[in-house]
Amino acid sequence: MVMVRDMMSIRRRDIIRSLGAVAVGACCDLSGAGAKAAKSLIIMHNEDFPPFEYDENGTAAGILPKKINTILARSDEYIAIHRTNPWRRAQQMIRIGRADGLSAYPSLERLDYIGFNETPLETITLGLVFAKDHPKRAEIESISSLKDLKKFRVVDVFGNGWSKQKIAPIVDIEWVQSFDQVFEMLAKRRTDVHVVVSLKTAKWQFRHLGARIKDVTFMPRPDLSPPIPLHFGLRRTLAGYETILRRFDELYDENRSI
Known part of the structure; x- marks a missing residue:
């Protein structure tokens, strides 16, 4: 009888351990499922402003898209989707909410619908x-x-x-x-x-x-003219745009050598 009771105790312990392992596994799975995916940002570029940004066989190329990618790659929070258009059309895409951002001089007209980060990506003369x-x-x-x-x-x-x-x-x-x-x-x-x-x-x-x-x-x-700054900007109608711009500056300031 003692042996039977011991075997039953062992089985109960095994069952409890198994249930505990399942619970831990479920918690881990839930934690993974709850991880936030990177937020996609559609960034427009001038198709004819080399070497800063230009269209190369249908792809955005140049200093600015490369620099934006390098900055955002320091975190898994955001990912840039780069597109090119004639410059006036590119800006209109942001104005009507079909794209999210660009890199440009913060002119008074642009400031009406775009917020810009603090640190210039480039300065031009x-x-x-x-x-x-x-x-x-x-x-x-x-x-x-x-x-x-x-x-x-x-x-x-x-x-x-x-x-x-x-x-x-x-x-x-x-x-x-x-x-x-x-x-x-x-x-x-x-x-x-x-x-x-x-x-x-x-x-x-x-x-x-x-x-x-x-x-x-x-x-x-x-x-x-004094040097003209080119800043990273996001449309003001984008939810949380100010938070994203602050985070962009934080990531940029981590290594200003790029």
């Missing part, structure tokens, strides 16, 4: 582009401030918020769809000057477009 044989080349080269642009015909690409805010009040800008159109108009002297907002972009264009821009020249003019 100005230059002037004009025809090599322009009859007023000496006058263009002697421009000493943005106010001097009122003497000339100026061309720019739709969606340039900095030019719209800083140059449009000084002189009427002829807006076109692409940099190709800008260079063509300059070469044919149908306009006088283009204020390129990035030396890196100008150098990239001149290096890659070759013969297509052989009749225009580029002049670095960082003295015409």
